[in-house]
Amino acid sequence: MSSLAGSHAIQIEQLRKSYSAQTTGDVHYIIKDVNLVIKGGEFFVLLGPSGCGKSTLLNMIAGFVSKSGGNLKVDNVEIDRPGRDRAVVFQQADSSLFPWLTVRENVEFGLRMKKTPKAERKQISDRFIQLVGLSGHEKKFPKELSGGMKQRVQLARVLANDPAILLMDEPFGALDAMTRRTMQKELVNIWRETHKTVIFVTHDIQEALLLGERIGIMSVGPSSNITDVYDNPLPFPRDVASPEFYSLYNKIQGHFEE
């Protein structure tokens, strides 16, 4: 294990989440015996069909959902609640952004909670608003922005808190195909610039291959877990049309058709 002790490594051992059926009292597992180690600075994609429990796993890492068994550690510290070190980018920007705050105020939210002085707050929010390409839109309210821009706000908002880990739950799932491609490219750039550890949940094989350094495949629930982990050594920016991409795509798709 010592070789994996990079900064902000996530260690998951025999992790379980169960619930008791209300009528029968039977115990059901949403995820069961998940084992996974994610290195610091890695871009890891959780890939699986809808309802396989990948969001549950992400929410457990975020600290929103408590575990029923096993270990879940970040930097060798057991996780039992949400923390500033793990930022979450939600699928629905409309339900997670604060509509009563402007773009800048949304981005500065975490800093304000931390009581960062105003001047410093502005400096930080300027930097991340620029990083996600929203300069000039600082004074707008979320309802005045398009879907893609709202996700940019979410991204800037969590990056402003300087978290070690970014947890992203199908953040581009609700976007149109074109915006989605742009956002994927920019996310890769932002990741390479900021060196965050990213866990990205998706059910889109192409998206998984475009983004991830490693791709964990989750089996169909209930009692789902990570059955395989694929390495994706292709260099960035990745070319969807390249033969290597195509062969990896087929390999993973074959996995789901079994």
Add this chain to the structure above:
Amino acid sequence: MKWVEKKWVSVTLLWLAALCIWQLGALIYGPDVIPGPWATLQGGRELISDGTLVQYIGISFYRVLVGWVLGSLLAVPVGLIIGKVNIIRIFAEPFLNFIRFIPPIAFITLFLVWFGIGEQSKIALIMYATFFIVVLNTLTGVMAVEEDKIRSARSMGASEWQILLHVIVPATTPYIFTGIRLAMGTSYMAIIGAEMIASNEGVGYLIWNSRLFFRTDWIFVGLFCLGFMGFFTDRLFNWFGRKVLYRYGVVNVAARRR
């Protein structure tokens, strides 16, 4: 016919039509049953010249305003707490749903016994009329806050207190506003009842007392005053909501319908 759709045209036409029907009714049934517009105006001048009308409007308005403001100030935090804390809600909700069916008027006698025949009993009655509506609306608003908003605030390092102050309160503002606005209506109803039964001042007293002299025109004056008082306070409140609370999503109901 586009000009009919202009607001001032339609409003003027409406009032003219109402005046005509009113006048017609007065001609058919005689001034003792339905005093016409002119007779009502005369009655109004009479009441204004001896100063009673202004005084009565003032006193009714004062009672409503004090009771309504105090009731709302009390109700908002109570609604927030009931909405936020599950244990309290489980106990409070049946009670709230029981008591909200008891109209304020039904409490008049008791309030007179408890708070005396002075201003206190009337203000207490308005507070009662305001309190439960505002509590129920606030509570509904708190329950409607999206989980994603609370989760994102929490993972950005907000404390529970900060979440209440910076997420739940702003997200609930439109509900609170609607509750307070609805409460204004019930407050007027409650005060008129109270003044009819147990007061010797106020618009309700005027309407009730006029029967002794068979002054139906004074009753009409009283009714008009009530309508205008309600109309203008509502307009003022609504305007305030649009100007000051715009960012919280408080919008003019009429404007949104268009």
